[in-house]
Amino acid sequence: MFASGSPPNLEEDSQKTGATGSLQNVKKFNNQDFDHLRALCLRQGLLFEDATFPAHISSIGLNLLPGDQLQQIKWKRPIELQINPHLIMDGVSRFDIMQGEIGDCWMLAALGSLTMQKQFLQNVLPKDQGFQGNYAGIFHFRFWQYGDWVDVVIDDRLPFLNGRYLSVHPRTSNEFWPSLLEKAYAKLQGSYQNLHGGYLSDALVDFTGGVQMEFSLKRPPPDLEEILKAAGKSQCLVGCSTSGQMRRNMELRNGIVQGHAYTVTGAVKLRYKNGWKHIIRIWNPWGHGEWKGPWSDDSPQWDHVEPKYREELLRNKDDGEFWMSCENFQEQFSWVCICNTSPTFLDFGDQHRTTWSVDRHINLWSPALAAGNGYFPAGTVSRNLQYFFQVPDFDSKNYNVVISLMQKHAEDTPHAKNLKIGFLITTGSSQVLKQGFSPIRDVTSCFILNPGTYAVIPATTEGQEFEFLLRIFVKNQDFNENSDSSASTVLPMDVPRENLDSSYKAVFLKYAKQGSAIDASQLQELLNKVLLQDEMTGLGGRFSFDSCRGILALMDLNSNGQLTMQEFGTLWRKITKYMDIFSKEDRNHSGYLDVSEMKSAIQRAGLAASEQLLQLMALRYGDTTRRIGFCDFVCCMLRFETMTYAFENLADGGSQIVMTAMEVRMLRLSSPSRSKVGPLSMLAGE
Template identity: 55%
Template sequence: MPASDLYQKLEQSWQTKGRTGSLQSPQKFNNQDFTHLRDYCLSRGLLFEDDTFPAHVSSIGPNLLSEDKLSRLQWKRPMMIERNPHLIVDGVSRFDIIQGEIGDCWVLAALGSLTLQRQFLENVLPKDQGFKENYAGIFHFRFWHFGDWVDVVIDDRLPFLNGRYLSVQPRSRNEFWPSLLEKAYAKLRGSYQNLHWGYISDALVDLTGGVQVQFLLQKPPSDLQEIIKAAAKSQCLMGCTMPGGQSIGKMELKNGLVKGHAYTVTGATEIPYKNGWEDIIRVWNPWGHGEWRGPWSDGSPQWDRVPAEYKKDLCEDKDDGEFWMSGHAFAEQFFSLCICNNTPSFLDFGDQRGTRWSLAMYVNQWARGLTAGGSAFSRNPQYFVQVEEPDLKNYNVVVSLIRKPVNNMPDAQILFTGFLIFRVSSIRWYGVAFFSQYKYKVLKYGFNVSTRDVTNYFYLSPGTYVVVPTTSEEGQEAEFLLRIFLRQAELFQNGFQDIFRRVEGTGSGFLDISDLKNAVQRAGLAVNGQLLHLTALRYSDSSMRICLPDFVCCMIRLETMASKSCSWLARVLWGSQNMENMGLHCINHISQYP
């Protein structure tokens, strides 16, 4: 492919990728436009009926209920249930949620965590809807779906069985955000049946667009308590699961916990106790009741030996499903902990002042005969990461591999996936001869579970590494999304702010894209013209202007790449085996979260 054609293809791909699937411009799921559909219904005095997710057993799924129960299902709008329905009553809270008949505790535990972090909640639950003004029986919610934000439209007909909610039940009879949001998520996943059993890690990522890291608690990291407290301080979403698996069902133990159940982690702190300090963790049950009965539970004797001011702030004796327990008991009783945020900021242990996380994101596929998988992984796509900061001793790289479900059906294909990480001397294509010499000298993660999301964190010493996503067996096909987060020192932000103010000059708060070259020169950076143009497209808005936060991100990225000059583009493209996907590999490498 000639260089000019490749550059044009890069620019077209960049513009397409930058204009759809964002929070500002989400993709329309099933090509349904909420505003147009609502206006149409209002102009004709109709209540919206969603033909793509109808009030029919097809939206429930064939195996969730018996034929007898399916025949007795009723679909009711909130207006048929309550005289004065509301989407939200007195704000959104985890205590609005009570789990229904469907085994979707993993979804509701994630929702419970979402309610604690308003910056994420407002992304999922748009404010332009309700039961008063412009009500037409239509609502919409937003989810992150395989790399893009999508807007999911639903009608407000909810399934009832024997007069009771089939799915989540709101604690307040006239508050309907939990039931409607759950219905939208069921539509995204294909049916209510596809919410019956799942992984809280999937739901947390779908509600935030963030990255999740799981910790198995049979062999927890030695700094687990510090990680949990840092995650709480960093406003992460957290959930945990009990051992037992999906076949156990709702079996409650003598200590009050439930086998195979998902919970929300809602807080973590240390408290003065006896002659020292005790780490305690707060947990919430999405049933809305049923609590831990061991030490630090509601009314337990441990609270009698805590200073009154701590006890007053922390201990509430209510049967609302929320309870405290010690950090030791938490690790002993639960099977896994999941932490999710925009970036792996909790790995900074709550101190983000001197660091930032950059993100490289790639979409590709394993194709039979081209990218073999299994032991023939040398033919798989290869992605490179350069660790440049020798003074960082904490975890500095997070790799997240997400497999796209076939036809959006979670159980349509059992596929074990993972990734390999090799240290290399330079950025180029590596063949089978190179990989055969490594044998066991490699970082390897995944392959032992069929989860959608395989993510892990590492400390990598300075150098160049290649990440190879692969399947466990040769010939397996699927699309995948690979994200690589790199922790870097924040050295230049204040200087870049000064440059912005000098170049901008007008007081508008924006920098014209035409002035970016001047700013780059003031910073003393030597950047190839084509790369500068591509980067400017990435960080500008639809009016081709750049605000201060995006300018800082842009300049930090350019500073990182400046030493590689124009050869950087060619070296990154060398990492792609499929020439048609070159544009996406290069473009997404520049994405960044400061």
């Protein structure tokens, strides 16, 4: 159940420079082909039975349970448990998960975070399967292993003990994706027993193929708060853990479980009494059991929060999710772990456009090449494997290099004991800059290095050879606004929707023809080409030139008919927020919101609208059936939010709003047509 033991500083290496796993070229675990096996079962009219991970004690593990209980294990398929089973119902959510008897909170905490980042979830959970249509008792899931994506095939027989799930069980009785995904991960690890205790950091990497870093909350770096903010903006997976491995599963009086892993699901800064308060939202993989201190579900602190924010943030249910202050977070938890495909969580403070490149090496470390039991005396460094990298010459204000070393176990011993591994960084004069050795699978460290050429030397303190994967991430400044990512660049050329906020500078530079500002026509081209790639957002029409003029007028603080990069950044953050809200409220994926969905969307945005105003919005921005497409939704919400804050500022804390003629004219000028007067008409753009 433990999530973290010691902070990782390093990772593993191998000899294939630049080799990388691909979702277009997935390796077949145990050489099992899902499509071939399912087709064979359908032709023969049989349900699949996996001989490589059978419904047998060997798949459970001999030491997970006492012998008499192992003999009582029963295996059942979902079709034996439910009349109408489903793989997924109403989308995938962390609230679908409830931990079973197995101590795999470390994996489930990572899985809870995975459900919140759809760009990663779709890689792990293929859509070409279910209990309807081509059901044959066979399913498959994908995990990243040492540089490759691996497709793991399973049958759907699940273990039960005394009529209860031994493994994770879904909160909804006929939804089975959590149990089946856990079984596939157990197969990858060798048995369910091998899930009983592990590292949160390992699971985060296995679900993403990314790079992870752990940060101590007892000895936090001075910039931890900035790192966490950047992690939220760049859609990272984030988890945390408590200490007390000898007291695992012990629940304290305050509700926090010792030796346990949790998911970090949100963070917000809100007005509280006469100031501001930073609070963090955390989820327990048990599916119940919550913090009982300040900012918990029934705590009096919520009485001092504005009702609209309290309604939006507070979910008063025993579902394992709770809020707590940042101070209590650091007191109660020991480690926080952040993971993404590149170290975007280290990009805070950079004012220029940057990307991360990565070099990958797979090789075998041999004790014959080393001296001094892993530590190199003078003159022996040159005899060991060295991997060179170049730090570019540009002014980076923070971390610009990440080294990740991962030790690879033999395929027949995936749960073997970890060696104590680490690495050295040297300059051209062979002077050692950094070193560190830890008995964990994945050792990662970040550095601020001056421009120049460096070498990384993987090593172990034990006289034993090991295969490793070494990844060297280097931050680069991208001077060419139109250049595509090179082969070694981690960030994809087509920026996924979830990452739009962190990449607004790249988008701006691509469409700002003079490099300093964009006008309405450039904004129109940008919005239609970048935002409407998504099938759902593209259903409700496109951004017109007039609507882009109206948007520009709202955001153009200089009133010069153009948006600077800073103004565009503000607009981009608002639009990405609206995209997320629209996606969540468009539950039937129609590409439109009806009036009730629009009301819910407004509330989710932290605003409020009367029924009269809702009807006016639907009339002004909706189609003939008063459904509002994404483009019109963005225009409406931008105007509504701007008007709301404008009137709040004009009220200046009082109950009566007094406006000068000039203020009325300025508000009216933010609307493309001006045939009516009055607040409702201005909001609707009439």
